[in-house]
Amino acid sequence: xxxxxxLIKTKELVKSYPMGQQRIMALDRVxxxxxxxxxxxxxxxxxxxxxxxxxxxxxxxVPSSGSATTMQRRIEAxxxxxxxxxxxxxxxxxxxxxxxxxxxxxxxxxxxxLLLLGCPAEERKRAVMRSLELVHLADRxxxxxxxxxxxxxxxxxxxxAIVKKPAIVLADEPTANLDAENSHNILQIMENLNRELGTxxxxxxxxxxxxxxxxxxxxxxxxxxxxxEVIQNNTERTG
Amino acid sequence: xxxxxxxxRNLIGAGLKAWLNGIVLSISFLAIITTQALLKGMYxxxxxxxxxxxxxxxxxxxxxxxxxxxxxxxxxxxxxPEALEEMIEKDRATAVLVIQGTIYPEGRxxxxxxxxxxxxxxxxxxxxxxxxxxxxxxxxxxxxxxSEATGLQQGDSFxxxxxxxxxxxxxxxxxxxLVMKTSVQSIDVGQVWVPLGRLQRLAExxxxxxxxxxxxxxxxxxxxxxxxxKSQEYLLKDVTEMVRSKSMGSLIIYVLLLCLxxxxxxxxxxxxxxxxxxxxxTLMALGLTRGRVIKLFTLEGAMQAGLxxxxxxxxxxxxxxxxxxxxxxxxxxxxxxxxxxxxxxxxIFTVGIVAGTTILVxxxxxxxxxxxxxxxxxxxxxxxxxxxxL
Numbered sequence: 008x009x010x011x012x013x014l015i016k017t018k019e020l021v022k023s024y025p026m027g028q029q030r031i032m033a034l035d036r037v038x039x040x041x042x043x044x045x046x047x048x049x050x051x052x053x054x055x056x057x058x059x060x061x062x063x064x065x066x067x068x069v070p071s072s073g074s075a076t077t078m079q080r081r082i083e084a085x086x087x088x089x090x091x092x093x094x095x096x097x098x099x100x101x102x103x104x105x106x107x108x109x110x111x112x113x114x115x116x117x118x119x120x121l122l123l124l125g126c127p128a129e130e131r132k133r134a135v136m137r138s139l140e141l142v143h144l145a146d147r148x149x150x151x152x153x154x155x156x157x158x159x160x161x162x163x164x165x166x167x168a169i170v171k172k173p174a175i176v177l178a179d180e181p182t183a184n185l186d187a188e189n190s191h192n193i194l195q196i197m198e199n200l201n202r203e204l205g206t207x208x209x210x211x212x213x214x215x216x217x218x219x220x221x222x223x224x225x226x227x228x229x230x231x232x233x234x235x236e237v238i239q240n241n242t243e244r245t246g
Numbered sequence: 247x248x249x250x251x252x253x254x255r256n257l258i259g260a261g262l263k264a265w266l267n268g269i270v271l272s273i274s275f276l277a278i279i280t281t282q283a284l285l286k287g288m289y290x291x292x293x294x295x296x297x298x299x300x301x302x303x304x305x306x307x308x309x310x311x312x313x314x315x316x317x318x319x320x321x322x323x324x325x326x327p328e329a330l331e332e333m334i335e336k337d338r339a340t341a342v343l344v345i346q347g348t349i350y351p352e353g354r355x356x357x358x359x360x361x362x363x364x365x366x367x368x369x370x371x372x373x374x375x376x377x378x379x380x381x382x383x384x385x386x387x388x389x390x391x392x393s394e395a396t397g398l399q400q401g402d403s404f405x406x407x408x409x410x411x412x413x414x415x416x417x418x419x420x421x422x423x424l425v426m427k428t429s430v431q432s433i434d435v436g437q438v439w440v441p442l443g444r445l446q447r448l449a450e451x452x453x454x455x456x457x458x459x460x461x462x463x464x465x466x467x468x469x470x471x472x473x474x475x476k477s478q479e480y481l482l483k484d485v486t487e488m489v490r491s492k493s494m495g496s497l498i499i500y501v502l503l504l505c506l507x508x509x510x511x512x513x514x515x516x517x518x519x520x521x522x523x524x525x526x527x528t529l530m531a532l533g534l535t536r537g538r539v540i541k542l543f544t545l546e547g548a549m550q551a552g553l554x555x556x557x558x559x560x561x562x563x564x565x566x567x568x569x570x571x572x573x574x575x576x577x578x579x580x581x582x583x584x585x586x587x588x589x590x591x592x593x594i595f596t597v598g599i600v601a602g603t604t605i606l607v608x609x610x611x612x613x614x615x616x617x618x619x620x621x622x623x624x625x626x627x628x629x630x631x632x633x634x635x636l
Contacts, residue, residue: 094530094533095533106525106528106531110255110259124533
C-alpha cells in the first residue's frame with residue numbers, strides 16, 4: 008500500500024439500529040478518509056455516532072449500508088475470521104475502561120496480541136519490554152492490573168495496542184476515566200508514538216484535553232459529519 | 247496450543263473458584279472409582295470363594311440334576327463315567343452325590359440336602375478330612391449358618407433320614423464333626439456333608455454321583471453322555487447378575503454425584519460467560535476469533551476435570567491404597583445379601599476403572615463446558631465490549 012492511499016475510507020456509510028417500530032440512525036452517509044500518520048479525532052456529544060464509526064472502522068461492527076474500507080479490506084464483506092485477522096494484524100484498540108485481562112500480568116496483557124500473531128518467545132519479550140518502556144512501565148511488568156492506577160492501566164492498554172506495531176490505533180474515550188495529569192501524560196505518549204512510529208491514531212472523544220492534541224478534528228452531529236478541520240498548530244490544550 | 251496456554255493461565259488466575267470446582271470433581275472421581283472398585287472386589291471375592299469351595303474349574307452335572315428343584319435329586323445320579331473316574335483318581339476332580347433328606351435336631355424336623363464328598367479330596371477347599379472316619383454315628387460337616395439355624399454344634403448328634411435309590415426310607419444317627427466357617431452360603435445353608443462312600447452305600451447308589459467338580463485349573467472337559475458340563479462362567483451367572491443389579495443401583499448414585507459436579511461446572515461456565523463478557527469482547531477486539539474464544543472457554547471448563555483428577559490423585563492415591571489394603575469391614579447383615587464376601591470386602595482398583603472414570607468425567611465435563619459457550623457464537627464484539635469486566 009502506498010502512503011498516498013488512505014488507510015481508512017468510508018463512503019455513504021450508514022449504520023442504523025432497530026428500536027421498537029423505528030430505526031435509529033447512528034451514522035448517516037458518512038464520507039471520510041484517513042491517511043497514514045494522522046492524529047485525528049471524532050468529536051461530538053454522546054449519541055453522535057463516534058463509537059459506532061470507530062467500531063466499524065475497526066471491523067468490530069459492520070455498516071448497514073454504504074462501505075467502509077480499512078487497510079484496503081471492505082469491512083462489510085469480511086467474515087468473522089477475516090475481521091479478527093484484520094484487527095489482529097493492523098489495528099490496536101484502546102478503550103475507555105482499559106479492558107485489561109484481569110488474570111494476566113502487565114507483561115502477559117501486552118504480550119497477548121503477539122501470541123495471537125505467533126511471534127517467537129524472544130521476539131515477544133523484546134517487543135513487550137520495548138512497548139512498556141515507551142509508556143514508562145517496564146518496571147511494573149510483573150504487576151497485575153488490579154495493582155495499577157487508572158493512568159497506569161491505560162498506559163498498559165496503550166502498550167498492548169502498539170506492541171504489534173499496528174498501522175492504526177483506535178482509541179475510544181481513552182481519557183474518560185483519568186484525571187487531567189494522567190490524561191496529558193498518556194496523550195503525550197500517544198503523540199510521541201504517532202511522531203516516532205508513524206502510527207495513525209484515531210480517537211472518539213468529547214474530552215477537551217484530547218481535542219487539544221488533535222491535528223485533525225472531525226465533528227459528528229446526529230451521525231453526520233458536520234465539520235472536518237485540519238489543525239496546523241493546536242494551541243487548545245487545556246489543563 | 248495458544249488456546250491451551252491461555253486456558254491454563256485463566257485456570258490458574260481463577261484461583262479459589264477453580265480449586266473449589268476441582269475439589270467437587272475430585273470427590274466425584276473418587277466416589278465413582280471407589281464404587282466401581284468395590285463392585286469389582288465384590289465380584290472377584292465372591293467368585294474366588296465360590297470357585298475355591300464349591301465350583302472348581304467347572305462341573306459335570308447329571309442331566310436330571312436341577313439345584314433349584316430338590317425333587318429332581320432323587321433321580322439325578324448315575325455311575326461316574328470312566329473318563330471322569332480317571333480324573334478323580336488323579337485328584338483332578340471330585341465326585342459329589344446329592345440326595346434329599348431330613349434331620350431331626352432336638353426333635354424338630356428339618357429338610358436338608360445331603361451331599362456326599364470324598365473326605366480325601368483336594369479339589370475343593372473344604373475341611374472334608376474331618377469326616378474321614380467310617381464310623382457310627384455318621385460324621386457330618388456343616389456350615390455355621392446351618393449350625394445357627396438348627397442349633398447344632400460340634401459334637402452334637404442328631405437323626406439323619408433319607409430315601410435310598412429304591413425309594414425306601416432309612417435313617418442313622420449322625421454327629422457333627424465340625425462347624426465350618428465359610429463365606430459361601432450355597433455350601434452351607436440347609437446342607438450336611440457326609441463321606442461319599444458311606445452315602446453311596448446307605449443310599450444304594452454305589453459308584454454313583456450327581457456331579458463331578460473339576461479342579462480349578464481345568465476349565466473344560468470332554469462331552470459325556472448323560473452328563474452336561476457347566477462352565478465357571480455358567481455357574482457364576484447368578485453372582486454376575488447380582489453384581490450387575492448392584493451396579494445399576496450404584497450407577498444411579500454416581501450419576502447423581504457426577505451430575506452435581508457437572509452442575510457446578512455448568513454453573514461456573516454460565517456465570518463465567520456472563521461475568522467475562524467484556525473480556526470476551528476484548529479478546530475479540532484483539533483478534534481472537536469466536537471459534538477460538540469458544541475453544542478457550544470449553545477448554546477452561548474441561549481443564550477443571552484435569553484439576554479434579556490431580557486433586558483426586560493427590561489425596562485419593564494414598565487414601566484408596568490404604569482402603570485396598572485394609573478392606574472394608576462388613577456388617578453381619580451383609581451376609582444376607584447373598585454374596586460370599588466374608589468379613590471384609592477388598593476393593594479392586596484397576597487401570598481400566600481409573601482410566602475409564604477419568605475419560606468419562608473428562609468427556610462429560612467437556613460437553614457441559616461447551617454447552618454454555620455456544621452463547622458466545624451469537625455475541626457481537628461490540629455487544630460483548632459493553633458488558634461488565636469484573
